[in-house]
Amino acid sequence: MRQVAVLGSTGSIGRNTLDVIAHHPDQLRIVALTAQRNWRLLAEQARRFRPHVVCIGDTALVDQLKSELPAGIDIVAGEQGLVTCAGLPQADTIVVAVVGAAGMKATHSAVCLGKRVCLANKESLVAGGNLIMQAAAQHGAELLPIDSEHSAIFQCRQTTDVVLHKIYLTASGGPFRTMPLADMANITPAAALKHPTWNMGGKITIDSATMMNKGLEVIEAHWLFNVPYDQIQVVVHPQSVIHSMIELADGSILAQLGAPDMRLPIQVALLHPQRLPSPATALNPVRMGTLTFEEPDVTRFPSLTLAYAAGQAGGSMPTVLNAANEVAVRLFLQERLRFTDIPRLVDACMQEHVPTEPESIEVVLTIDKDTRQLAEKLAGKMV
DSSP states (O other), rough: OOOEEETTTTSSSHHHHHHHHHHHHEEEEEEEEEEESSSHHHHHHHHHHHEEEEEESSGGHHHHHHSSOOOOOOEHHHHHHHHHTTTTTOOOOOEEEEOOOGGGGHHHHHTTTTTTTEOOHHHHHHHHHHHHHHHHHHOOOOOESSSSSHHHHHHTTTTTTTTSSSSEEHHHHOOOTTOOOGGGGGGGGHHTOSSSSOOOOOOHHHHHTTTHHHHHHHHHHHHTTTTTTGGGGEEEETTTEEEEEEOOOOOOOOEEEEOOTHHHHHHHHTTTTTTOOOSSSSOTTTTTTOOBBBOOOTTTTTHHHHHHHHHOOOOOOOHHHHHHHHHHHHHHHHTTTTTTTHHHHHHHHHHHHOOOOOOOOOOOOHHHHHHHHHHHHHHHHOO
C-alpha cells in the first residue's frame, strides 16, 4: 500500500490522480492533499479520501476550508505548508502537480527525504534540474515522470538497458500550427486556451500554444534521461497517439502509444513496476487512423529555440527562461501582452542575464524572483 501526498489535487493532473487512486484502493492511499485557492473542491476531496493533512496555499482561505472539513484532518497553509505535505513521514509517494516554479521547494524537499516523486511539475527540473538530480542520487529518491512524453520515454527505457542514441519528443503542435504568421499577433486568450487534443490547465495550455511547453520538456528530458540536447529532437505529431520515441544505436526506434488520457502515465508512475488495469481510455489501433509527423516551425514558434538555447547555456539560464515565461503567460491571459510578445519578453530577459551556477535552491528562487521583476519591467515597455 503506497501512501500518497497529492500536491495540486484540484488541478487537471491532481483530479486525474485521484481518479487513478480511487481505482486502486488496495494499492494506493491518500495521506495529504493540497490546493492553492480552490478550497471548496479541496474540502470535497478531503471528505471523500480522508487524508491526514490538507494544505491551502492562500492563507486567507484557511477559515473557509476549516469550516468544511471533517474532524481529525490537520490544516497547513502557504508555501511552507506545501513543503510540510511533501515531507510527511507517512507519505512515501509524492505527486507534484502544482504549476510553475512554486513546486520546486516541495520537490527538492521530497527528493532529499528519499521519497518516490511522481513529477508533473516540469518547471522544477527546468529551473533547478542539476540540484534536484544531485539530491535524488544522493538520497536514493525515485523521480518518475508524469508528463505523457517523459512517461513514454521512461516506459520504453524499461525494455532495454542500452544507452539511448536519440529521443524523439512528440508535440501536438497546438491550435496554431497552420495559422498564417501575420495573424498570430491577434490571437486571443480564449483562442489559445482551445487545445486540439488535450484538456489541461490554463498555463500549460498557453505553453502548448507557443510550444514553450515542449521546450521546457526538452530541458526536463535532458535531466531525467541524461541525454545531450543535440540528441533530443522535437517532432510534431498532431494526433497525440505516439507520446514519444527512443532511438537505439542500431537504428531501432521504440515508441509508446496511447489515447490522450493522463490517467495512464499517472498510474505508471504511482504503481511502477506493476502493470494493472487502468481507468484510462484504451487505444483502438484500428480506429486511430493515419499518424503524421513533421518538423516544428521555429519561425512560428520561437519559444522552442529559446528553450534549447537556455538549456545549452546551462546554469541559471533555464531558471530565467521559465520565470520570464510564467510572467509572460500571466500577462497574456490578462490581455496585457500580445501572444507574439510572449517569446519576445522571454528573449529580452535572457539577453539581460549572465548565467551562473546556482549552489542551492534558495539561490535558484532568488534568480526566479529577480527575473519576474525584470519581466514585469520589460513588459511595460512592450505595451
